[in-house]
Amino acid sequence: MTMDYDALYKLTHGLYVLGARDGEKFAGSIVDAVMQVANKPWVIAVSCTNSSYTKECITKDKEFSLSVLSKKVAPFVVANFGFQSGRNVNKWEKVDYCVVDRLPYLKDNLATLHCKVLQEVVFESNTMFIAEVLSCANNQDEEALTYNDYRTYFKKDVLKSFEEMKKGGETAMTDNEVKEKDVKEVQKSEKNDGKHWVCTVCEYVYDEDVPFEELPDDWTCPVCGVDKSLFVLK
Ligand SMILES: Cc1cc2nc3c(=O)[nH]c(=O)nc-3n(C[C@H](O)[C@H](O)[C@H](O)COP(=O)(O)O)c2cc1C
Structure with missing residues (x-):
């Protein structure tokens, strides 16, 4: 079902x-x-x-x-x-x-x-x-x-x-939405010190709410399809 x-x-x-x-x-x-x-x-x-x-x-x-x-x-x-x-x-x-x-x-x-x-x-x-x-x-x-x-x-x-x-x-x-959004914004900027995870193959910049570190291992770049290991923090 x-x-x-x-x-x-x-x-x-x-x-x-x-x-x-x-x-x-x-x-x-x-x-x-x-x-x-x-x-x-x-x-x-x-x-x-x-x-x-x-x-x-x-x-x-x-x-x-x-x-x-x-x-x-x-x-x-x-x-x-x-x-x-x-x-x-x-x-x-x-x-x-x-x-x-x-x-x-x-x-x-x-x-x-x-x-x-x-x-x-x-x-x-x-x-x-x-x-x-x-x-x-x-x-x-x-x-x-x-x-x-x-x-x-x-x-x-x-x-x-x-x-x-x-x-x-x-x-x-x-x-709840206000709190959730604030917490996510703070977590993001604290963790990454204002930097973003960028795909080294196609330059896609990851900017979603879920922290990059918490994405599952099988997550792939939505643009070129490579895996997480090919992303760097810039
Ligand atoms: C189209 C629509 C349908 C909704 N249906 C429900 C519902 O059936 N039950 C519910 O608790 N909230 C529903 N909501 C969400 C509440 O209206 C919303 O969470 C609201 O901000 C709650 O306000 P309050 O915290 O002042 O009670 C709906 C919202 C929209 C826009």
């Missing part, structure tokens, strides 16, 4: 802004892993990355909101909620939102759901919240944005918006 992970992208989902509460503050992130699992009572499942601040808030507060996104949503909304962590920035103050029953909702939504966690299923990477729908509203008849829309045409506009956010001086990376 093969494991071609692209198969998992064929499981289609919608896209949502998941809202949560942290005391007097709000948290929120983009999620696609949402499905209805029962209608007696009305129950849905939402899967959150364990490192997400929104996940942390839901684990504490046991309630969350969902705003269903339409195909007409501004790419900024996905960049704002999906590409940076609420630990660094108040994402909600950058969008039009309202608060109902303690929780934040995007004003521009197709539908909204207010949910109470019944159960948490914890995996190494994610936590699945199984939650009862306490109330819900069907607000617009536009078409829902799907995860497939995001992957096939919407992502490029989201990335453009993310670049604009970065130019505006805001951190648009999640905590």
Whole structure:
């Protein structure tokens, strides 16, 4: 049996802004892993990355909101909620939102759901919240944005918006991404003293995130195909 992970992208989902509460503050992130699992009572499942601040808030507060996104949503909304962590920035103050029953909702939504966690299923990477729908509203008849829309045409506009956010001086990376990137940059410059590994055959300069020393023995130059032993530090 093969494991071609692209198969998992064929499981289609919608896209949502998941809202949560942290005391007097709000948290929120983009999620696609949402499905209805029962209608007696009305129950849905939402899967959150364990490192997400929104996940942390839901684990504490046991309630969350969902705003269903339409195909007409501004790419900024996905960049704002999906590409940076609420630990660094108040994402909600950058969008039009309202608060109902303690929780934040995007004003521009197709539908909204207010949910109470019944159960948490914890995996190494994610936590699945199984939650009862306490109330819900069907607000617009536009078409829902799907995860497939995001992957096939919407992502490029989201990335453009993310670049604009970065130019505006805001951190648009999640905590983990920032930390990982910083650590890698420091490791690289400390180890190699500003030098680069260069192929002695074709002059290809290795500049990837994985340190050259940690590449497997059978790694070969992506340009001319010679092995690691023909690289020198310059
Ligand atoms: C298209 C898209 C789909 C995403 N789907 C999920 C998801 O289903 N679950 C999840 O936890 N994070 C998902 N994310 C990632 C979070 O939105 C992202 O990690 C966010 O920065 C977390 O913010 P927080 O730390 O403030 O919670 C998705 C991001 C994008 C752009």
